[in-house]
Amino acid sequence: MDIELAKEDEAFRAEVRKFIAENLTRELSDKITVGASAERSVLRGWQKFLHKRGWIAVNWPTEYGGTGWTAMQKFIFNEEMALANAPRLSPFGLSMVGPVIYTFGNEDQKKQHLSGILSGDTAWCQGYSEPGSGSDLASLKTKAVRVGDDYIVNGQKIWTSYAHEADWIFCLVRTDETVKQQAGITFLLIDMKTPGIEVKPIISIDGLHHLNEVFFTDVKVPVTNRIGEENKGWTYAKFLLVNERTGIAGVPESKRSIVRIKELARKERLGDGGALVDDPAFRHKLSEIEIKLMGLEFTNLRILADAAAGPSSSTLKIVGTEVQQSLAELAVEAVAFYAQPFQKEQLLGTSNESPVGPDYGVATASAYNFGRAASIYGGSNEIQRNVIAKAVLGL
Amino acid sequence: MDIELAKEDEAFRAEVRKFIAENLTRELSDKITVGASAERSVLRGWQKFLHKRGWIAVNWPTEYGGTGWTAMQKFIFNEEMALANAPRLSPFGLSMVGPVIYTFGNEDQKKQHLSGILSGDTAWCQGYSEPGSGSDLASLKTKAVRVGDDYIVNGQKIWTSYAHEADWIFCLVRTDETVKQQAGITFLLIDMKTPGIEVKPIISIDGLHHLNEVFFTDVKVPVTNRIGEENKGWTYAKFLLVNERTGIAGVPESKRSIVRIKELARKERLGDGGALVDDPAFRHKLSEIEIKLMGLEFTNLRILADAAAGPSSSTLKIVGTEVQQSLAELAVEAVAFYAQPFQKEQLLGTSNESPVGPDYGVATASAYNFGRAASIYGGSNEIQRNVIAKAVLGL
Amino acid sequence: MEFGLSEDQRLLQDGVGRFLEEQSPLEKVREAADSNDFVPRGLWDGIRELGVPGILVPEDFGGMGLGFLDAAIINEMMGRHVAPVPFVGTSVMAPIALTLAGSEAQKQNWLPQIASGDAIVGVGVTERIGVRENAGVIANNGKLTGKALFVIDWSKADVYIVADRDNCLHLVAPDAAGLSSHVLNTIDKTRSVGELVFDNVEAEPLPGANVNIVARMIDAGRIMLAADTLGAGQMMIEKAVIYAGERKQFGRVIGSFQAVKHLCAEMTAALEPCRSLVWYAGHAMDEVPDDASLMACHAKSHLSEVGRFVARTSTEVHGGMGFTDLLGLHYWFKRIGLDRQLLGGPEQVRLEAARLQGWAA
């Protein structure tokens, strides 16, 4: 083990910090600090900066416009970005469908899609879950029937984050109903402007519109938009899911939360006038979570060193989301009363009035509430326990 | 709701206290205070006192020598006994088989057994579990074949507490292998002196001998020792199990533990010299458990008022054993270092030397260790959750 | 001793429960929540007819003259149906203040109006629990200055009862000069909370007020919030069980998976013993005064924790649907969330309990 950063890594860290100092506006990082969602257009602006610098596709191979960074550089970059409160870029193109396209797509598909994903000009969304197919994803029913050079798609997707702002959707569809579920699925790329697609909002527990239902009625999708082979979609889908779960552990984001909660606990006063951070019970809880997160972080570093020796992505997903949810809970405890006001405009960053209570309280309860979804999405933690029991323990 | 004790109940409480003051020797209650097991003979001595006073069979109807007490009197009696550190009498005769005998047994059986149970002259043990039949009790295989006026019993029981000191065992045996499991079980009373019975000790996690295996080889049991009908044993067995679970909640014993832990937390010093009871984190834990126990106690009172409206015995068992286990855990935390010495003689009360560390530390770790069994026995808490899901929630 | 509800109490609770089930289904709750209507006309009229607003008002003043246990079991039903109507401020805390501290004239004026449901009373005592930087109310020559936050039953209040720094209580008219009043939208859209800013505002003191009366109002409020969580939690369990029995994955209802079964069983085992705790706390308010404050703290903090566990677990069982506005489960989730924080979060309440037990300074 050698946890000293190499000289060149130190230099790289300095370079990242410099970039952040020069490009990340206070306005943007402040929004992230209070936990408010930055507007879509602002996010895209930030993506442009990164894209210009060539720092957009951290994990992609250089031949497709990736950074070509070492594992350590990726780690440093993600950490610095999180600690500086840089906005988190939409994962659907960069982390999800992009790697599927350059790994399993053909040359035309790479040409057509990768540059738009990198530049942020094309926004993607994910058409996986269906009303009847959540945990049991492979039972999906949205049907694609081949007619000449097209598939005709009919069915419905649900929980589609930001479908209302997306240009394209990557979709799992059923192309064979006669075989084992997993063997009849195809992976399609569909232009959201295609006639027959209807997007209906789902308002979520935080009162905001992130999620959607997407309906497909006789939607014509050229066969050339198919990834890989017909009926082999489940292979590509699983490849993507494992990537998703590892990302969901969200170590850098949780580190940022810890910093934020500590700041907040220095400001918040207890009934007796002392600072919250001096309350042993609070400190104990914070410390336990911090240690757990430390274990998770070191574990990520261990995987960088030797992926084979690391634990399953399911373990990372469970522990990562547990940490996230405990931090959200602790933030609510810390802000106490002031976690309760629901200030939608402040939350959306569309108001200039100062919020009721401290500004760091604004998004706390919404983050807690919506954050309960972390143990559901990307495969619920119950499903992850099934995966560990089966794949890791052989039960 | 009226939680004032009636005048006659107050008088009854005074009467119980007087009895305890006059009969419960310091030697005996001290042993219970440190958590040491009192010797069997001492326990029987105590039972004699109670028996003489007519206070032995709290829950039995008067016609069989029971107290005929109101629910409130029973509650008062149990509470006073626990708080005074009175030994807990063996439940196998008084709480388990006794009620089965007077409810389902015939007149001869009542005559033969009830008085010995009451006087403590006959010690009983429970032959339910088998090596292959724990949670799945109904799969038991110990076989009884009818030959003339006898059953010939072959098989093995396990986890039989105090079989090595018992005069009789009540046993579930299989009398029909051709029907649904539950429909082929018979409930037998077996004299432990019958030839063919062998008892082998099981040393448990606390290093002591409470448990046994009991082997039956061609053991001849008169048909007259059968409770009720052949193949109807499961009905009597379930009747007994529900009684057992309710008792397992152990509210009076947990109240005594709380008193003990509070005393102990006033004596124990923290690193900085303050009393443990002043540590907010410790206090918080203790308080949470105390509130949970309070809820359980009130719930028991509610069941006294209206059994039909109360929660299931499974809920009581789960919550009761959770409380017991948290208290055992907290006691270990409180005694810290001094929970670790294993002092068998002090534990058995057979030594006159003073223990290493405070005397209240002696049984702490053993109690914690053996106490982990609480979530296993009487139907594991996992099985209780199944029962709640099915019987209460209809899942 | 009889630890249970009387026949009358059962009838009362069932009656209120049935009424709310019929008259306050999810669509009505949603309608009220979306329009910020915390005293929806039809629903409130029905509540009045049942006599609920006067549950604690002495019979001499037109109320039912019942006890805190009765109020708690009603509040349980309010939580169960996330009823968007005033209760804790108007029907529980205000009658305590008026009955114990009010002049005869004040009683004569307000108690009958409360009992009949003609008057909504907003109650501002939050600063007596924990003062925040710039909040708190000061009385000077009978005029109030300062800020009262998290005023309960704020919306459409006909009068406010506000505690000042010295534990005096004041009646304040909503249109008093110098008073500015703001809605405080919280995550829970079924109950009204607001903020009052006083700039030398004329107020009418309740002559008998003192620290014990304010404490009693807070104790009672806490028990009601605990009861609210009890009811809301019970409903969340039932909803989880129903959903688990309907939702299919892997070709079976998810309620047939042991993981889901056990989540439901754990919720049941956690919540069921809370019922007796809340009952006893309510009962103690009337009959065991020595226990009342401590039991109020215990009920509040324990129900906060158990409520949070149930809210989360039920949501987990509902999967993605639990997070949608569509299913509306979030109304219960958030109601439990606000119950937790109003009149002191569990951390604060535990500290008070430790003080009451002589464990903390």
Place this chain on the structure above:
Amino acid sequence: MEFGLSEDQRLLQDGVGRFLEEQSPLEKVREAADSNDFVPRGLWDGIRELGVPGILVPEDFGGMGLGFLDAAIINEMMGRHVAPVPFVGTSVMAPIALTLAGSEAQKQNWLPQIASGDAIVGVGVTERIGVRENAGVIANNGKLTGKALFVIDWSKADVYIVADRDNCLHLVAPDAAGLSSHVLNTIDKTRSVGELVFDNVEAEPLPGANVNIVARMIDAGRIMLAADTLGAGQMMIEKAVIYAGERKQFGRVIGSFQAVKHLCAEMTAALEPCRSLVWYAGHAMDEVPDDASLMACHAKSHLSEVGRFVARTSTEVHGGMGFTDLLGLHYWFKRIGLDRQLLGGPEQVRLEAARLQGWAA
């Protein structure tokens, strides 16, 4: 940066693990435990051959001169196999004391004997963590008086190293006049702990001793105990999985029930990230001195909690069998229990961590 074990480290750990698996099966552990033999001849000879006792002894003194991470991964194997041999005192804490505080002559005398396994060293520093009523050691004119409790590797010690009240360290011969020495039987019968009572006992001071060196001994010991728990916990998970795959109830192996599957998965998810934490703590002892004390506290307290969870859960999965001496699972359960309390329970250690972070006085 390379966060992982080197090839050499893997070979070392595998070697020790394989040796213990073969040479220290449950029957041997039981034999040693039943006879209170904490340095069983055959096993100790093998450990010596592997060079384990000298893991931290500098090469100049005949040791392997390796680091704390190496020691930790060995201790993990000791925990995994509940090995009844000295390690934490003799092979970790004593070499620190001698190397950092010993005179040249003391080093020359003791370090080679430790490295070869010829000397067992009992270490008594418990009173430096938390003083109990009548414990603690005072040095007066080079003579020791008082009591040292929970002396690690007490059995068959050839010498004791004891810290006094002023953080001086002393070598004490087991047969010194005025010394009385008692075994302290603990719940864990695989490790030796004892009590020393000093009545004006001749002792030989380590000249360079100071508070920092004592602290370093404690830090290292804590990391080792955390590693011990890691190994023991890992084994308890594996045993639970095996048992769940064999034990049948209701006509199926219990590992096919989701409730049991999930218990096993939860143990795995809880323990797996601990591995990196322990590694880093061991590494920090050598390479990141600023982090070392805090990481030792973190590793100790976190592994105590996770270890307890795993010990309980594995026992729960084993049902009644988990409580029997027959299956022997209790050796691991108790080993984790003693790890928790030696050198400071998690409550104590968390308090120290808070102080190190400037959070507590």
